[in-house]
Amino acid sequence: MARMTFDRRRALAGGFGLLIGLFLVLLGPAAPASAHAALVATDPGNGTIVPDAPNKVTLTFSESVQLVSGKIQVLAPDGSRADQGEPTVDGGTLTIPLRSGGGRGTYLVSFRVISADSHPIGGSITYSVGAASTPPTSTVDDSKVDPVVRALIPVGKYLGYAGLVLLVGPALVLALLWPHRLSRRGPSRVVWTGLGLVGFSTLMAIWLQVPYSIGTGLFDVRVGDLRDVLGSTFGAVMLVRIGVLCAAALLLRPLLKGAGESKTDLALLGVLGVAALATWPLTGHPTASPVAGVSVVVDAIHLAAMSVWLGGLVMLGGFLLRLANERELAAILPIWSRWAATAVTALILAGVVQALIEVASLDGLVNSTYGRLILVKVALAGVVLGVAWFSRRLVRSKQAEASPRGLRRVVWIELAITAVVLGVTAALVQIAPPRTAEAAESAATSSTVSQTVTSSTMALQVDIFPATVGNNSIHLYAYTPDNKPLTVVEWTGTAALESKGIEPIQIPLLRITDFHAVGDIALPSAGQWTFKFTVRTSDIDQETLSMTANIS
Known part of the structure; x- marks a missing residue:
């Protein structure tokens, strides 16, 4: 009866942590701006009056952008289309060709593009030829994002992170630490669940990217719009992730059945794991970083360390501390302790480098939503590290073999807190980092x-x-x-x-x-x-x- 009470409390604690994490995720998108590129210059300048009609309009953004079909237009003072031909993009410069012989008055330029980190950015500017007049009304809703779509995107990312935890760490423990005498049925279910969550979150991301990009509702998705997303950099990365998951599913079967997996299969799984982890930074903030190559590698290391550490904790608390005997635990726990220490060290170092790149200044850390969430994440991570230090001390003192129940309790506390940390992480990817806000402010002041x-x-x-x-x-x-x-x-x-x-x-x-x-x-x-x-x-x-x- 006492054991049932403890298990129930443990489940409630873990569930409560998960709910808090999801709550933070849902709060994340309510930030003032989710677009992560800034319009830093225009030619003609916004609000200026030029003597003669230009033959093109040039918009310059703080990072490279991609076009959204049908979402870029220039309206003449009489409301007619002043643009002609297709707009072009070269890095962060968008060029819109114009008809010759434009009339005098105020022109309206409306745009919606996709930034390098897969977020839409929309807006409008005006310029006048000869003299200002009443600006025309745009027929393009350039900045709208459906609130349901906005809320579901971080939820999908949270599911993806949770899937990585249940896939990477458990697979590694099964391959290198799992006792041969123990059944693999339970851990196999965990791994398949993780694979399924990553696959579902990927398909969810592809679907949501369509209305997110063009500003429509959740189910207002046309085949052509879906084709455009799949043909973009975001779509290509998502398709690579799906391919990697399919290949991993085939190679995981012998490992999960305990059917004598080969070293070649394990090596291939390692390569596929690295490829899968790299797809996350390739569709996020790191690609728009001033040092994109460094940011992508650091973010992949961050994800890998998180997945190994938390996934290992799931295996430890859910199975090994309950099923393994004292002799097996005596062999497993010291190895796991070294793994955890290495993973946590990598997690901290990668996190610090990421924060330095994205936040860039003390003011950005303290006075921005992104920076304050970083501080919340650091505080929660500090609590987790304290708990992890205590569990490592238990392992070193040999008390865990004699009383694994106490260590299990510590492990579940770690997992409950890290559920909240994952929620904060999922919220961060939807919020513009301070370097983007600083670029926009610099453009506004010049x-x-x-x-x-x-x-x-x-x-x-x-x-x-x-x-x-x-x-x-x-x-x-x-x-x-x-x-x-x-x-x-x-x-x-x-x-x-x-x-x-x-x-x-x-x-x-x-x-x-x-x-x-x-x-x-x-x-x-x-x-x-x-x-x-x-x-x-x-x-x-x-x-x-x-x-x-x-x-x-």
Whole structure:
């Protein structure tokens, strides 16, 4: 009766840990942004006014991207399509060709692409030709992600991680530590369950990637859209994983039956295991890392160490400590203890390297959702390491052979806590790392100041770049009240910062065309600067227009 009570408590503890982990997974996608690439530059610039219609629009992202069919368009001021032909991608640069002879007014560029780590990124920008007008309305929902799809993606990843734990570690224990006299039926079920979970999570990931990519509902999946996903880098990696799982299933049968598996089969299983583990970082953050090669290897090591350690704990707590005799445990536990120490060391080192690459700064660690989840993961891992140290001490003191029940209890505590750690890990892959947010913020703070000042006889567009302390470029465009280019004979300009006692500084201006002039000026201090421009259009006609701009 006492044993039944303990087993029931153990099951409840493990289940409670799993539920907490799933709860954290479901909370993860509620972060403000799940897209892991940032739009860092556009040409024409967002919100700017250009004198002539461009022949293309260029969008530059912080990492390489892939196209989503039918999700990129440019609308003219009258709502018609201004783009022509197919857009192209070269790394992180998206180029959209435009029709020639575009009319004057405001254009809307809508886009939805897939970032290198398989997450969609969508948005829109505007630019104007000649003068601004009311922007057209986009027919592309460029940023939508169905909430059901968003919630199911981390759940699928959690199932995949759990499958790795039940597959890799138990298979390794069966191959190298399992006593010949013991039945393999129970462990075989664990391994097949792990294989099934990894396979199911892979198929689930492929299906969910379709509505995730194009912004539709869970069951709004067309054959063509599925074909596009399977033809992408994400789809290719998933198909490789399925192929590896099928090959592993054939090689696992002799091992699980105890039918005298060969060393060649075990070596092939090891190779397949490495190939399978590599498919996780190839569809996640590591591929978009500044040091992608290092990140992919480190992430694969992280997953391998986690799978060996936790999978071994499942075998230890679920079978060996219950079924093996004292002599067998005396031989198994010291070996397992060394395995666990090696796996935990690799886990910690790989985790530290990953965090340094993705977080990049102390501010990112403390003030971002991604960084705070890293801290939660580290705290939970610290608790697990404390429990693991206690269990290792039990093994070394030889108390485990005499009383394996106490060690089993410690093992199940480790597994309950690590269920939560897996949940945090599954949440992390859905949240943009701080390096992405910093790239987006940097792009936002380096935008051009663009203003149009008017009088009864003209409109003057002024572009100042980069609008920061130091050297700045100024472009001036003159138009008539009805938005036609205005011929200017002479340009003069000054810049002053009265709040800091800086008297007007002359801006040398060079006439480029009849209605366009450029100049360069060094602004020595931040603040609200006043710019004055005198535009002479004939021997007797001139206007002086002024504006203020914040220089940071």
